[in-house]
Amino acid sequence: MNHRRLLLLSSSMVYGQDYLGHGADEILALLGHNVSHVLFVPYAKVAWDDYTQKVRTCFEKWGISITGVHEAAEPGIALENAEALFIGGGNTFLLLHDLYKNELMEPIRNRVRGGMPYIGTSAGSNVAGPTIQTTNDMPIIYPPTFSALALVSFNINPHYLEPGPSSQHMGETRMVRIREFHEHNPQPVVGIRESSMLRVDNSSIKLIGPQPAKVFRAGKKPLEISPGTALDFLEQ
Amino acid sequence: MNHRRLLLLSSSMVYGQDYLGHGADEILALLGHNVSHVLFVPYAKVAWDDYTQKVRTCFEKWGISITGVHEAAEPGIALENAEALFIGGGNTFLLLHDLYKNELMEPIRNRVRGGMPYIGTSAGSNVAGPTIQTTNDMPIIYPPTFSALALVSFNINPHYLEPGPSSQHMGETRMVRIREFHEHNPQPVVGIRESSMLRVDNSSIKLIGPQPAKVFRAGKKPLEISPGTALDFLEQ
Numbered sequence: 413m414n415h416r417r418l419l420l421l422s423s424s425m426v427y428g429q430d431y432l433g434h435g436a437d438e439i440l441a442l443l444g445h446n447v448s449h450v451l452f453v454p455y456a457k458v459a460w461d462d463y464t465q466k467v468r469t470c471f472e473k474w475g476i477s478i479t480g481v482h483e484a485a486e487p488g489i490a491l492e493n494a495e496a497l498f499i500g501g502g503n504t505f506l507l508l509h510d511l512y513k514n515e516l517m518e519p520i521r522n523r524v525r526g527g528m529p530y531i532g533t534s535a536g537s538n539v540a541g542p543t544i545q546t547t548n549d550m551p552i553i554y555p556p557t558f559s560a561l562a563l564v565s566f567n568i569n570p571h572y573l574e575p576g577p578s579s580q581h582m583g584e585t586r587m588v589r590i591r592e593f594h595e596h597n598p599q600p601v602v603g604i605r606e607s608s609m610l611r612v613d614n615s616s617i618k619l620i621g622p623q624p625a626k627v628f629r630a631g632k633k634p635l636e637i638s639p640g641t642a643l644d645f646l647e648q
Numbered sequence: 649m650n651h652r653r654l655l656l657l658s659s660s661m662v663y664g665q666d667y668l669g670h671g672a673d674e675i676l677a678l679l680g681h682n683v684s685h686v687l688f689v690p691y692a693k694v695a696w697d698d699y700t701q702k703v704r705t706c707f708e709k710w711g712i713s714i715t716g717v718h719e720a721a722e723p724g725i726a727l728e729n730a731e732a733l734f735i736g737g738g739n740t741f742l743l744l745h746d747l748y749k750n751e752l753m754e755p756i757r758n759r760v761r762g763g764m765p766y767i768g769t770s771a772g773s774n775v776a777g778p779t780i781q782t783t784n785d786m787p788i789i790y791p792p793t794f795s796a797l798a799l800v801s802f803n804i805n806p807h808y809l810e811p812g813p814s815s816q817h818m819g820e821t822r823m824v825r826i827r828e829f830h831e832h833n834p835q836p837v838v839g840i841r842e843s844s845m846l847r848v849d850n851s852s853i854k855l856i857g858p859q860p861a862k863v864f865r866a867g868k869k870p871l872e873i874s875p876g877t878a879l880d881f882l883e884q
Contacts, residue, residue: 502828506832544787546786547786547787549825550783550825551787552828552831557790558790570819581663581842582663582842583784589786592742595694606818606819
Protein backbone atom coordinates (compact mmCIF):
# COMPACT_ATOMS: atom_id res chain seq x y z
CA MET A 413 0.00 0.00 0.00
CA ASN A 414 2.78 2.42 -0.79
CA HIS A 415 1.15 4.53 -3.44
CA ARG A 416 -2.27 5.14 -2.01
CA ARG A 417 -4.07 8.35 -2.91
CA LEU A 418 -7.58 8.30 -1.52
CA LEU A 419 -10.23 10.84 -0.67
CA LEU A 420 -12.99 9.34 1.48
CA LEU A 421 -15.92 11.69 1.98
CA SER A 422 -18.62 11.11 4.58
CA SER A 423 -21.32 12.27 2.18
CA SER A 424 -21.81 13.68 -1.29
CA MET A 425 -24.32 16.24 -0.04
CA VAL A 426 -24.03 18.78 2.74
CA TYR A 427 -27.07 20.75 3.85
CA GLY A 428 -27.46 23.93 1.80
CA GLN A 429 -24.77 23.05 -0.75
CA ASP A 430 -24.67 21.60 -4.26
CA TYR A 431 -23.76 17.99 -4.99
CA LEU A 432 -20.08 17.49 -4.02
CA GLY A 433 -19.74 21.25 -3.47
CA HIS A 434 -18.09 20.85 -0.07
CA GLY A 435 -15.52 18.44 -1.51
CA ALA A 436 -14.68 20.21 -4.77
CA ASP A 437 -11.35 21.69 -3.67
CA GLU A 438 -10.15 18.43 -2.21
CA ILE A 439 -11.32 16.35 -5.17
CA LEU A 440 -9.44 18.63 -7.56
CA ALA A 441 -6.39 18.61 -5.30
CA LEU A 442 -6.41 14.80 -5.25
CA LEU A 443 -6.77 14.50 -9.02
CA GLY A 444 -4.10 17.13 -9.78
CA HIS A 445 -3.36 18.46 -13.24
CA ASN A 446 -2.85 15.15 -14.99
CA VAL A 447 -6.32 13.65 -14.63
CA SER A 448 -8.89 14.76 -17.20
CA HIS A 449 -11.10 11.69 -17.10
CA VAL A 450 -12.63 9.79 -14.18
CA LEU A 451 -14.29 6.36 -14.17
CA PHE A 452 -17.49 6.40 -12.09
CA VAL A 453 -19.13 3.43 -10.34
CA PRO A 454 -22.91 3.95 -9.95
CA TYR A 455 -23.67 0.49 -8.50
CA ALA A 456 -24.91 1.81 -5.14
CA LYS A 457 -28.08 3.07 -6.80
CA VAL A 458 -30.52 1.50 -9.21
CA ALA A 459 -30.72 4.14 -11.95
CA TRP A 460 -27.14 3.94 -13.23
CA ASP A 461 -27.61 6.23 -16.24
CA ASP A 462 -29.30 9.01 -14.25
CA TYR A 463 -26.72 8.76 -11.50
CA THR A 464 -23.82 8.89 -13.96
CA GLN A 465 -25.37 11.91 -15.69
CA LYS A 466 -25.60 13.77 -12.37
CA VAL A 467 -21.94 13.05 -11.65
CA ARG A 468 -20.96 13.97 -15.22
CA THR A 469 -22.69 17.36 -14.98
CA CYS A 470 -20.83 18.07 -11.77
CA PHE A 471 -17.37 17.01 -12.95
CA GLU A 472 -17.72 18.67 -16.36
CA LYS A 473 -17.96 22.04 -14.60
CA TRP A 474 -14.44 21.26 -13.38
CA GLY A 475 -13.25 20.30 -16.88
CA ILE A 476 -13.20 16.58 -16.11
CA SER A 477 -15.08 14.00 -18.18
CA ILE A 478 -16.85 10.97 -16.72
CA THR A 479 -17.50 7.44 -17.92
CA GLY A 480 -19.89 5.18 -16.04
CA VAL A 481 -18.29 1.78 -15.53
CA HIS A 482 -21.55 0.24 -16.80
CA GLU A 483 -21.16 2.14 -20.07
CA ALA A 484 -17.95 0.27 -20.86
CA ALA A 485 -18.13 -3.00 -22.82
CA GLU A 486 -15.78 -4.56 -20.26
CA PRO A 487 -15.80 -3.01 -16.75
CA GLY A 488 -12.46 -4.68 -15.99
CA ILE A 489 -10.76 -3.13 -19.01
CA ALA A 490 -12.30 0.28 -18.28
CA LEU A 491 -10.82 0.04 -14.80
CA GLU A 492 -7.44 -1.06 -16.11
CA ASN A 493 -7.28 2.08 -18.23
CA ALA A 494 -8.84 4.50 -15.75
CA GLU A 495 -6.98 7.66 -14.76
CA ALA A 496 -8.94 7.86 -11.50
CA LEU A 497 -11.95 6.16 -9.87
CA PHE A 498 -14.99 7.63 -8.14
CA ILE A 499 -17.39 5.31 -6.28
CA GLY A 500 -20.61 7.12 -5.39
CA GLY A 501 -22.96 6.64 -2.45
CA GLY A 502 -26.29 4.89 -2.15
CA ASN A 503 -26.84 1.46 -0.63
CA THR A 504 -23.62 -0.18 0.55
CA PHE A 505 -24.91 -3.78 0.28
CA LEU A 506 -26.00 -3.20 -3.30
CA LEU A 507 -22.66 -1.57 -4.13
CA LEU A 508 -20.60 -4.40 -2.65
CA HIS A 509 -22.83 -7.03 -4.26
CA ASP A 510 -22.31 -5.53 -7.70
CA LEU A 511 -18.58 -4.95 -7.26
CA TYR A 512 -18.20 -8.68 -6.64
CA LYS A 513 -20.64 -9.61 -9.40
CA ASN A 514 -18.61 -7.60 -11.88
CA GLU A 515 -15.34 -8.98 -10.53
CA LEU A 516 -13.94 -5.54 -9.80
CA MET A 517 -12.68 -6.00 -6.24
CA GLU A 518 -9.18 -7.27 -6.93
CA PRO A 519 -8.65 -5.04 -9.98
CA ILE A 520 -9.59 -1.95 -7.95
CA ARG A 521 -7.23 -2.98 -5.15
CA ASN A 522 -4.41 -3.47 -7.63
CA ARG A 523 -4.93 -0.13 -9.35
CA VAL A 524 -5.12 1.75 -6.04
CA ARG A 525 -1.92 0.05 -4.88
CA GLY A 526 -0.38 1.26 -8.11
CA GLY A 527 -1.30 4.87 -7.37
CA MET A 528 -4.62 5.43 -9.15
CA PRO A 529 -6.55 8.16 -7.25
CA TYR A 530 -9.70 6.86 -5.54
CA ILE A 531 -12.62 9.03 -4.47
CA GLY A 532 -15.46 7.64 -2.40
CA THR A 533 -18.58 9.22 -0.96
CA SER A 534 -20.68 7.53 1.74
CA ALA A 535 -21.12 3.90 0.53
CA GLY A 536 -18.10 4.49 -1.73
CA SER A 537 -16.05 5.36 1.35
CA ASN A 538 -17.50 2.47 3.30
CA VAL A 539 -16.27 -0.12 0.80
CA ALA A 540 -12.73 1.29 1.09
CA GLY A 541 -12.50 -0.24 4.58
CA PRO A 542 -11.83 -3.91 5.43
CA THR A 543 -15.57 -4.61 5.72
CA ILE A 544 -18.92 -2.88 5.25
CA GLN A 545 -20.00 -3.84 8.75
CA THR A 546 -20.30 -0.25 9.97
CA THR A 547 -22.65 0.90 7.24
CA ASN A 548 -25.91 2.63 8.18
CA ASP A 549 -27.74 1.09 5.25
CA MET A 550 -30.43 -1.56 5.16
CA PRO A 551 -29.32 -4.99 3.90
CA ILE A 552 -31.56 -4.86 0.82
CA ILE A 553 -29.50 -7.47 -1.05
CA TYR A 554 -27.32 -10.35 0.21
CA PRO A 555 -23.67 -9.91 -0.78
CA PRO A 556 -21.33 -12.92 -0.99
CA THR A 557 -19.37 -11.56 2.00
CA PHE A 558 -19.14 -8.37 4.07
CA SER A 559 -15.41 -8.09 3.24
CA ALA A 560 -14.63 -5.01 1.22
CA LEU A 561 -11.67 -3.39 -0.56
CA ALA A 562 -9.44 -2.91 2.51
CA LEU A 563 -7.71 0.09 0.94
CA VAL A 564 -7.38 1.31 4.52
CA SER A 565 -7.18 -0.98 7.54
CA PHE A 566 -9.94 0.65 9.58
CA ASN A 567 -13.71 0.70 9.07
CA ILE A 568 -15.64 3.82 8.20
CA ASN A 569 -18.99 5.01 9.47
CA PRO A 570 -20.18 7.74 7.11
CA HIS A 571 -22.84 10.32 8.00
CA TYR A 572 -21.73 9.95 11.60
CA LEU A 573 -23.95 11.78 14.05
CA GLU A 574 -25.05 11.83 17.66
CA PRO A 575 -28.62 12.21 18.90
CA GLY A 576 -29.83 15.69 19.78
CA PRO A 577 -29.97 16.42 23.53
CA SER A 578 -33.77 16.33 23.53
CA SER A 579 -34.11 13.01 21.66
CA GLN A 580 -36.57 10.56 23.19
CA HIS A 581 -35.83 7.88 20.62
CA MET A 582 -34.85 4.59 22.26
CA GLY A 583 -33.33 2.87 19.22
CA GLU A 584 -29.59 2.29 19.44
CA THR A 585 -27.41 5.36 18.89
CA ARG A 586 -24.63 5.20 16.33
CA MET A 587 -22.14 4.92 19.19
CA VAL A 588 -23.94 1.89 20.68
CA ARG A 589 -24.07 0.23 17.26
CA ILE A 590 -20.32 0.70 16.82
CA ARG A 591 -19.71 -0.69 20.32
CA GLU A 592 -21.71 -3.78 19.28
CA PHE A 593 -19.51 -4.02 16.18
CA HIS A 594 -16.45 -4.10 18.44
CA GLU A 595 -17.87 -6.98 20.44
CA HIS A 596 -17.29 -9.08 17.30
CA ASN A 597 -14.64 -7.27 15.24
CA PRO A 598 -11.20 -5.86 16.07
CA GLN A 599 -10.50 -3.02 13.63
CA PRO A 600 -10.89 0.68 14.54
CA VAL A 601 -13.85 2.64 13.16
CA VAL A 602 -13.76 6.27 12.09
CA GLY A 603 -17.09 8.05 12.33
CA ILE A 604 -16.91 10.85 9.76
CA ARG A 605 -19.47 13.60 10.13
CA GLU A 606 -21.15 15.00 7.02
CA SER A 607 -18.97 17.70 5.37
CA SER A 608 -15.73 16.10 6.55
CA MET A 609 -13.46 13.61 4.78
CA LEU A 610 -10.21 11.65 5.02
CA ARG A 611 -7.30 12.27 2.71
CA VAL A 612 -4.90 9.33 2.47
CA ASP A 613 -1.46 9.73 0.88
CA ASN A 614 0.71 6.66 1.14
CA SER A 615 0.97 6.16 4.90
CA SER A 616 -0.39 9.61 5.82
CA ILE A 617 -4.05 9.91 6.82
CA LYS A 618 -5.51 13.33 7.53
CA LEU A 619 -8.94 14.55 8.59
CA ILE A 620 -10.14 17.43 6.42
CA GLY A 621 -13.24 19.59 6.67
CA PRO A 622 -15.07 21.67 9.25
CA GLN A 623 -16.22 18.86 11.55
CA PRO A 624 -14.29 16.67 13.98
CA ALA A 625 -14.34 12.90 13.50
CA LYS A 626 -14.85 10.26 16.14
CA VAL A 627 -12.47 7.32 16.42
CA PHE A 628 -13.70 4.10 18.03
CA ARG A 629 -11.33 1.32 19.07
CA ALA A 630 -12.27 -1.96 20.75
CA GLY A 631 -12.03 -1.65 24.52
CA LYS A 632 -11.02 2.03 24.47
CA LYS A 633 -12.82 5.30 24.99
CA PRO A 634 -13.90 7.01 21.76
CA LEU A 635 -11.64 9.89 20.66
CA GLU A 636 -12.79 13.18 19.13
CA ILE A 637 -10.32 14.15 16.39
CA SER A 638 -10.01 17.75 15.22
CA PRO A 639 -9.85 18.72 11.54
CA GLY A 640 -6.28 18.71 10.27
CA THR A 641 -5.24 15.96 12.67
CA ALA A 642 -3.10 13.09 11.42
CA LEU A 643 -4.76 9.69 11.83
CA ASP A 644 -1.72 7.62 10.85
CA PHE A 645 -1.89 5.91 14.27
CA LEU A 646 -4.96 3.99 13.09
CA GLU A 647 -2.82 1.79 10.90
CA GLN A 648 0.13 1.41 13.26
CA MET B 649 -50.38 -20.60 9.67
CA ASN B 650 -53.74 -21.17 11.27
CA HIS B 651 -52.89 -20.98 14.92
CA ARG B 652 -50.61 -17.98 15.07
CA ARG B 653 -50.54 -15.95 18.24
CA LEU B 654 -47.87 -13.26 17.99
CA LEU B 655 -47.11 -9.97 19.67
CA LEU B 656 -44.53 -7.96 17.75
CA LEU B 657 -43.34 -4.88 19.62
CA SER B 658 -41.36 -2.09 18.00
CA SER B 659 -39.16 -1.73 21.06
CA SER B 660 -38.69 -3.05 24.57
CA MET B 661 -38.16 0.45 25.95
CA VAL B 662 -40.27 3.56 25.63
CA TYR B 663 -38.97 6.90 26.83
CA GLY B 664 -39.77 7.44 30.51
CA GLN B 665 -41.04 3.89 31.14
CA ASP B 666 -39.63 0.69 32.62
CA TYR B 667 -38.41 -2.22 30.50
CA LEU B 668 -41.45 -3.67 28.68
CA GLY B 669 -43.75 -1.43 30.74
CA HIS B 670 -45.66 -0.18 27.70
CA GLY B 671 -46.29 -3.76 26.54
CA ALA B 672 -47.18 -5.41 29.85
CA ASP B 673 -50.94 -5.53 29.35
CA GLU B 674 -50.64 -6.92 25.86
CA ILE B 675 -47.98 -9.46 26.80
CA LEU B 676 -50.16 -10.78 29.61
CA ALA B 677 -53.21 -10.79 27.34
CA LEU B 678 -51.30 -12.82 24.75
CA LEU B 679 -50.03 -15.35 27.29
CA GLY B 680 -53.40 -15.76 28.99
CA HIS B 681 -53.94 -17.74 32.19
CA ASN B 682 -52.32 -20.98 31.09
CA VAL B 683 -48.75 -19.79 30.59
CA SER B 684 -46.60 -19.63 33.72
CA HIS B 685 -43.21 -20.13 32.06
CA VAL B 686 -41.63 -18.44 29.05
CA LEU B 687 -38.53 -19.47 27.09
CA PHE B 688 -36.32 -16.44 26.35
CA VAL B 689 -33.84 -16.07 23.48
CA PRO B 690 -31.03 -13.63 24.38
CA TYR B 691 -28.97 -14.16 21.20
CA ALA B 692 -29.32 -10.56 19.97
CA LYS B 693 -26.94 -9.40 22.70
CA VAL B 694 -23.57 -10.64 23.87
CA ALA B 695 -24.14 -10.95 27.64
CA TRP B 696 -26.76 -13.72 27.61
CA ASP B 697 -26.86 -14.25 31.38
CA ASP B 698 -27.28 -10.57 32.22
CA TYR B 699 -29.89 -10.13 29.55
CA THR B 700 -31.85 -13.17 30.74
CA GLN B 701 -31.70 -11.92 34.32
CA LYS B 702 -33.16 -8.57 33.28
CA VAL B 703 -36.02 -10.30 31.50
CA ARG B 704 -36.52 -12.70 34.41
CA THR B 705 -36.81 -9.82 36.90
CA CYS B 706 -39.43 -8.20 34.71
CA PHE B 707 -41.55 -11.31 34.08
CA GLU B 708 -41.34 -12.51 37.68
CA LYS B 709 -43.20 -9.37 38.75
CA TRP B 710 -46.03 -10.76 36.60
CA GLY B 711 -45.79 -14.21 38.16
CA ILE B 712 -44.13 -15.75 35.11
CA SER B 713 -40.82 -17.61 35.26
CA ILE B 714 -38.15 -17.38 32.57
CA THR B 715 -35.58 -19.81 31.18
CA GLY B 716 -32.85 -18.57 28.85
CA VAL B 717 -32.59 -20.87 25.85
CA HIS B 718 -28.81 -20.94 26.42
CA GLU B 719 -29.39 -22.30 29.94
CA ALA B 720 -30.96 -25.46 28.52
CA ALA B 721 -28.76 -28.46 27.74
CA GLU B 722 -30.51 -28.77 24.38
CA PRO B 723 -32.02 -25.57 22.95
CA GLY B 724 -34.15 -27.61 20.56
CA ILE B 725 -35.70 -29.65 23.36
CA ALA B 726 -36.27 -26.53 25.46
CA LEU B 727 -38.14 -25.08 22.52
CA GLU B 728 -40.14 -28.25 21.97
CA ASN B 729 -41.39 -28.04 25.55
CA ALA B 730 -41.82 -24.26 25.76
CA GLU B 731 -45.18 -22.81 26.78
CA ALA B 732 -44.34 -19.53 25.05
CA LEU B 733 -41.33 -17.86 23.42
CA PHE B 734 -39.88 -14.36 23.85
CA ILE B 735 -37.13 -13.18 21.50
CA GLY B 736 -35.53 -9.98 22.79
CA GLY B 737 -33.96 -7.09 20.89
CA GLY B 738 -30.35 -6.18 20.24
CA ASN B 739 -28.51 -6.75 16.97
CA THR B 740 -30.65 -8.46 14.33
CA PHE B 741 -27.71 -9.95 12.39
CA LEU B 742 -26.31 -11.50 15.54
CA LEU B 743 -29.73 -12.85 16.50
CA LEU B 744 -30.38 -14.41 13.10
CA HIS B 745 -26.84 -15.81 12.95
CA ASP B 746 -27.28 -17.58 16.28
CA LEU B 747 -30.79 -18.83 15.54
CA TYR B 748 -29.37 -20.63 12.51
CA LYS B 749 -26.26 -21.77 14.35
CA ASN B 750 -28.43 -23.38 17.04
CA GLU B 751 -30.78 -24.85 14.42
CA LEU B 752 -33.83 -23.19 15.93
CA MET B 753 -35.43 -21.67 12.83
CA GLU B 754 -37.58 -24.57 11.68
CA PRO B 755 -38.47 -25.69 15.23
CA ILE B 756 -39.67 -22.16 16.08
CA ARG B 757 -41.74 -22.03 12.89
CA ASN B 758 -43.32 -25.37 13.70
CA ARG B 759 -44.17 -24.45 17.28
CA VAL B 760 -45.68 -21.10 16.25
CA ARG B 761 -47.76 -22.85 13.58
CA GLY B 762 -48.96 -25.15 16.35
CA GLY B 763 -50.15 -22.21 18.46
CA MET B 764 -47.24 -21.44 20.82
CA PRO B 765 -47.43 -17.72 21.74
CA TYR B 766 -44.51 -15.67 20.33
CA ILE B 767 -43.38 -12.32 21.69
CA GLY B 768 -40.74 -10.26 19.89
CA THR B 769 -39.23 -6.87 20.61
CA SER B 770 -37.22 -4.92 18.04
CA ALA B 771 -34.76 -7.50 16.55
CA GLY B 772 -37.10 -10.21 17.88
CA SER B 773 -39.93 -8.69 15.85
CA ASN B 774 -37.69 -8.21 12.84
CA VAL B 775 -36.89 -11.93 12.59
CA ALA B 776 -40.62 -12.74 12.57
CA GLY B 777 -40.82 -11.34 9.02
CA PRO B 778 -39.73 -13.10 5.81
CA THR B 779 -36.30 -11.41 5.94
CA ILE B 780 -34.27 -9.10 8.18
CA GLN B 781 -33.65 -6.74 5.28
CA THR B 782 -35.44 -3.82 6.90
CA THR B 783 -33.46 -3.84 10.12
CA ASN B 784 -31.79 -0.64 11.31
CA ASP B 785 -28.85 -2.54 12.78
CA MET B 786 -25.25 -2.70 11.63
CA PRO B 787 -24.19 -5.97 9.98
CA ILE B 788 -21.69 -6.86 12.72
CA ILE B 789 -21.72 -10.56 11.84
CA TYR B 790 -22.38 -12.37 8.53
CA PRO B 791 -25.44 -14.62 8.74
CA PRO B 792 -25.87 -17.59 6.33
CA THR B 793 -28.83 -15.80 4.72
CA PHE B 794 -31.07 -12.79 5.36
CA SER B 795 -34.15 -15.06 5.31
CA ALA B 796 -35.91 -15.13 8.66
CA LEU B 797 -38.81 -16.93 10.35
CA ALA B 798 -41.59 -15.72 8.02
CA LEU B 799 -44.19 -16.02 10.77
CA VAL B 800 -45.87 -13.10 8.99
CA SER B 801 -45.55 -12.42 5.27
CA PHE B 802 -44.49 -8.77 5.51
CA ASN B 803 -41.25 -7.21 6.73
CA ILE B 804 -40.99 -5.12 9.87
CA ASN B 805 -39.07 -1.94 10.51
CA PRO B 806 -38.92 -1.44 14.28
CA HIS B 807 -38.17 1.90 15.97
CA TYR B 808 -39.72 3.55 12.92
CA LEU B 809 -39.31 7.33 12.90
CA GLU B 810 -39.19 10.32 10.62
CA PRO B 811 -36.67 13.15 10.77
CA GLY B 812 -37.59 16.24 12.76
CA PRO B 813 -38.66 19.22 10.64
CA SER B 814 -35.42 21.08 11.40
CA SER B 815 -33.08 18.18 10.55
CA GLN B 816 -30.12 19.11 8.37
CA HIS B 817 -28.82 15.54 8.22
CA MET B 818 -28.36 14.36 4.63
CA GLY B 819 -28.11 10.61 5.30
CA GLU B 820 -31.01 8.59 3.92
CA THR B 821 -34.25 8.81 5.89
CA ARG B 822 -35.94 5.61 7.01
CA MET B 823 -38.51 6.13 4.25
CA VAL B 824 -35.80 6.37 1.56
CA ARG B 825 -34.12 3.24 2.89
CA ILE B 826 -37.40 1.32 2.69
CA ARG B 827 -37.98 2.61 -0.84
CA GLU B 828 -34.54 1.24 -1.74
CA PHE B 829 -35.58 -2.08 -0.19
CA HIS B 830 -38.60 -2.13 -2.51
CA GLU B 831 -36.40 -1.64 -5.56
CA HIS B 832 -35.15 -5.18 -4.88
CA ASN B 833 -37.84 -6.93 -2.79
CA PRO B 834 -41.62 -7.31 -3.17
CA GLN B 835 -43.08 -7.78 0.31
CA PRO B 836 -44.80 -4.95 2.25
CA VAL B 837 -43.00 -3.33 5.17
CA VAL B 838 -44.66 -2.12 8.36
CA GLY B 839 -42.80 0.69 10.12
CA ILE B 840 -43.81 0.39 13.78
CA ARG B 841 -43.10 3.42 15.92
CA GLU B 842 -41.72 2.92 19.42
CA SER B 843 -44.52 2.19 21.91
CA SER B 844 -46.71 0.49 19.31
CA MET B 845 -46.97 -3.20 18.38
CA LEU B 846 -48.78 -5.72 16.20
CA ARG B 847 -51.03 -8.40 17.61
CA VAL B 848 -51.51 -11.36 15.29
CA ASP B 849 -54.23 -13.94 15.94
CA ASN B 850 -54.57 -16.53 13.20
CA SER B 851 -55.36 -14.40 10.16
CA SER B 852 -56.16 -11.23 12.12
CA ILE B 853 -53.44 -8.56 12.41
CA LYS B 854 -54.10 -5.47 14.52
CA LEU B 855 -52.06 -2.39 15.35
CA ILE B 856 -52.03 -1.69 19.09
CA GLY B 857 -50.55 1.22 21.04
CA PRO B 858 -50.64 5.00 21.02
CA GLN B 859 -48.78 5.60 17.76
CA PRO B 860 -49.83 5.08 14.14
CA ALA B 861 -47.79 2.73 11.96
CA LYS B 862 -46.63 3.33 8.40
CA VAL B 863 -47.21 0.72 5.73
CA PHE B 864 -44.94 0.67 2.68
CA ARG B 865 -45.75 -1.33 -0.43
CA ALA B 866 -43.70 -1.50 -3.62
CA GLY B 867 -44.89 1.06 -6.15
CA LYS B 868 -47.55 2.54 -3.87
CA LYS B 869 -47.80 5.56 -1.62
CA PRO B 870 -47.04 4.86 2.05
CA LEU B 871 -50.13 4.55 4.27
CA GLU B 872 -50.48 5.89 7.82
CA ILE B 873 -52.43 3.34 9.86
CA SER B 874 -54.23 4.34 13.06
CA PRO B 875 -54.04 2.32 16.25
CA GLY B 876 -56.75 -0.33 16.38
CA THR B 877 -56.77 -0.74 12.61
CA ALA B 878 -56.84 -4.21 11.09
CA LEU B 879 -53.85 -4.95 8.88
CA ASP B 880 -55.12 -8.24 7.52
CA PHE B 881 -54.89 -6.80 3.98
CA LEU B 882 -51.09 -7.09 4.20
CA GLU B 883 -51.31 -10.84 3.79
CA GLN B 884 -54.11 -10.93 1.21
